[in-house]
Amino acid sequence: MSPHRVLDAEEELLLAEGETFDEVVDATDEDDDDDNNDTVQQPVVVVDRPARRWVLGSAAFEHQTQHHKSAGALWNLKWRELASRGMHPFEGGVYEDFRGTFELFNQFSVKPTSTEYTRVWLPIGELAYAKGNILYEKGRCTEAEEYFRRAAAIFRIARQPHVSAVDKHRFPLRFKAWESQKETYLRAGKLWIVRLRDLQVPFHHMLEHEDDLVHMYLRRPLSASWSEPCPVVILLSGLDTLRTDHTSRTNAILARGWVSIALDVPGTGDCPADPSDVTSMDRVFDSVLDYLQRDGRYDMKSILVWGRGLGGYYAVRLAHTRREKLLGVVAHGAGTHNFLDRDWLSRAQHHEFPFAYNESLASAFGYRTVSQLMEEGQNKFSLLRNLVLDGESTPLLFVNGVEDGLMPIEDSIMVVNKGSPREGRQV
Template identity: 35%
Template structure:
């Protein structure tokens, strides 16, 4: 039995569980007010009436069509207003409204999109398809813009798909004679390609490019979710493509894995250590997150909705019971020996009070393989926000642009 650092909170059922009213009033309204995860880019005025309707109608289950449908009229109204602004030549307002519509659609399709879903049969997948379209309308008005590239999965094997969709943002000054460092963003369980505006702004402001890729078992990822080695093939195909971009400085590429993507950032720091100058694992799992003991309580903690069922599907299991029973032996970076390899520079960040991923999963890797760096944040939950972001950027500056002047977040 693990003596969890989370302490008594490990056995606590957090009050918002099962109540959209408490979720909104005790957690999400504050996030929407501050425009922080998962409401980054969003506006409180857009969300307040939607959640009041959900509360009034007693809709507490995000897996239902009724939950998603409650958001769609607001998204439509924002899109229509954005189109009018665009037609009137007000590009800045159009971009702002499209961005807000995309965030409404993001929350409507929470908490998880499986690659196996189709818009004809899944309202959440349909909302995600709309989100991508609206988001790219906003991003096409930014400077520099975000573009979508669909590349061949040249290292595919087994049940991998044939193509990899990427979002790419490159500084205007980048060229074959002025190559720039690159951050490879590995997304999470509920945050996908159109959910990283703020990070891409910060990355661009530092003169770096960014390539955003979804992790196996989520959104549009072609990687076989049931194959523990499919992410290795995924990153090889992406990095091969990046090498063909003349404006990318491939001697200065860092990975940044977010939440569930942090697991892949740790793995890539070992499997692709020769191709990465560094890797940030932000809120990562590595071993204990797959343990039956942790998973028995994971649904009770800070994650807003059902967690283990989404994780089970994400890792290619047909049911939650099989996932809980077998996932640790199959996917743990300790059990599979991945962590016993050497690694590139690796920074692990998380909050000590994380109830989604145990802080022990940032400590266990320190016992294996090469030296690693870490920073933990007391009294902070999953990802260690907001304290962890400045640390991540400062560390990335040290590995990608060690001589640059300090950039404030």
């Protein structure tokens, strides 16, 4: 195939699927006699297709991380370092709040997917919250705020890796931890100089069976006014990162004089939209913009979206479907097509996600089982397959690492080189 020939749409899809053109052969029987020459030619077939070569590399792709074996292994091999540095999912927490409990988990081989794992954390978080309340009653608000944040971090660990209103009956303890995380995080946020506002705005674009409110956290600079409307950055959360988990990012946004809004994406947290509907995020976004337009303190010509992980997937979608309403979009570690590839999912389950990746992703897309996700997910939700990527988009920046084992770098490369001009950075 000439390197200068423009690929047609079918060839582009084949490349996205990992096919190579020299693997395709004509299936017509060469021994057919002349009387059958007017018959319809049989379709081509692919024979001896080799295993797809991912940019991640075959060794990393096939590698099964050991932290999935138990909560103790998760701590020793992955989370201990993150906790000591206050990095996600331990942002706002204190190392000593977690060390002892994880050592007990290690001793008794507790599984992180078990109800026992979640149950143990609840009284620990409640104790930190109680200490915060005592300090608050004494007027020691700075210390109280710290304990409220610490409690929220404990409850975040308790509800890992994924929680949503859709699954609250399947995982009631996780959902209880999620409710407690919101309560304690809001107590902390109300003590900040630029306070955290918990808003429920009308879901004007809801379907008949959906809840009628969109839940969002908003922080507005003190300088914002009706005479000087502010730019807005809408943060789209991910699979295990919900709207309670953006403190450092909202601080950075506020430092620039911008408004921050944090949203749960469909199939996570309190998002009211049906995750099985491909237009769910579009409808949530439109409802949020309806609110901002009515309020009047926001610069509607300067709306940006920043999505990470699963939120990055929805950010890319919005960059195309709502391009005229957006100044720009950042897709941070975003999947678009290949992250739903059956072969990829079979290995991603064992990569860097804390645990139960495929189960969490299936739930986030409205599936009850992983097998349903593998059978139907890519055909239904791929931004390539449903032609979203063929349209024009607002300015779109991709940021991801080539060693991402959940959202393959192929998904960024493919979009950067397709459709509207994009910007990308691989690290």
